Amino acid sequence: MESMQRILFPTDFSENSWNAIAYALHFFKGEKLQFHFLHLGISGMVENDKNLHPQGISVSNLLSKGAFQKLEELKEKIDNLYPHHEHTIHLHFESSLFIEGIRKYVKAHDIDLIIMGTKGASGIKEATLGSHAGAVITRVKCPTLVIPEKAAYQTPASVAFPTDFNILYKDKIIKTLKEFSSYHESSLKILRVVRKGSKLEDDQIKNRDFLSSSLQEVNHSFHWIQSPELEKGLQEFIDSMGVNIIAMVGKNLNFFQRLLFKPTIAKISYHTDIPFLVLHE
Structure with a gap:
């Protein structure tokens, strides 16, 4: 059976985000997949002000440098903690609205599955108020696995x-x-x-x-x-x-x-x- 080959992890470098990544590394142990790590910057700034401030470009450049450094550190953490994983890791920073950026990336890279973390009950309950996990599962038409903050990996029997x-x-x-x-x-x-x-x-x-x-x-x-x-x-x-x-x-x-x-x-x-x-x- 054809399997899910391209997995997208929208990441904000939080503990919830890492928990989702660690869960996926256990779930897909022994597989050789494409792991895409995407960080979206200045989303709040753009969403709050539809007329982007002229200085937005320079802010974006600064964010881009910082984001790529954090993405590289994330890859290093994965390689150190899971040295035997065989996944190909892709790192990407996008200066974009959150949902717009994810939709664009899913389409451009033919993503099969999105995996992301959330703060459990409150993270879902507030979805209509704009939590990222709630927005993705309702507005991005791609299968999504959401890992609540207290979810510890167990083989999914x-x-x-x-x-x-x-x-x-x-x-x-x-x-x-x-x-x-x-x-x-x-x-x-x-x-x-x-x-x-x-x-x-x-x-x-x-x-x-x-x-x-x-x-x-x-x-x-x-x-x-x-x-x-x-x-x-x-x-x-x-x-x-x-x-x-x-x-x-x-x-x-x-x-x-x-x-x-x-x-x-x-x-x-x-x-x-x-x-x-x-x-x-």
């Missing part, structure tokens, strides 16, 4: 795929699920959280059956859990099944936002310690 079967699963979504699961032969647990008395409509049954037939090569199973709250149902499932990663479809906005952008409910911790893979068509 189990991937949960919560869905309500209300969308038709396009080829790219199926392909990404297959490729991602194949790295560690993860079992894919397709989960529907239901309220009491809820039944599948005809279209939902068709979508479920299509998903099942499309995933024949993957170790997958269907599950349902009864809960009045989607988030609580997912948390119960994670706790009982030992889930290591959550996958979800970005297009299904209502479902997606309820899982990730709703303020944290008591006893809901998956925002902070479970990586999640956002799928795009």
Whole structure:
């Protein structure tokens, strides 16, 4: 099966960013991939003032020098801590708006997957206010693996795929699920959280059956859990099944936002310690 070859890491050199990089180095151990590290500068300045200050160019040049030095230091850190990795590392600085810069880079370099860190619950909850991870998973149409700050690497034996079967699963979504699961032969647990008395409509049954037939090569199973709250149902499932990663479809906005952008409910911790893979068509 064709694998994900080109991985993009938007980095701000923070601990959260490093945590995502370290996670990826464990996940892709033994692979030979293209790792692209991208730092975007003066994004805040440009976003706050659409008429870029005339001095912006010189500021950009200064930022560029500092950024490349930090990128080189990042590469050195990776090579020192993971001396046996076989990935090809590319370093890039872009003076650009954050989302615009990522979209441009994804297109220019045919990126297969974005990996980035976030500050757990608050980093996602505030996505609509402009957190970088929240902006990327909703506005960049590229599969994205988000690593919360408290997520420690565990071999992903189990991937949960919560869905309500209300969308038709396009080829790219199926392909990404297959490729991602194949790295560690993860079992894919397709989960529907239901309220009491809820039944599948005809279209939902068709979508479920299509998903099942499309995933024949993957170790997958269907599950349902009864809960009045989607988030609580997912948390119960994670706790009982030992889930290591959550996958979800970005297009299904209502479902997606309820899982990730709703303020944290008591006893809901998956925002902070479970990586999640956002799928795009």
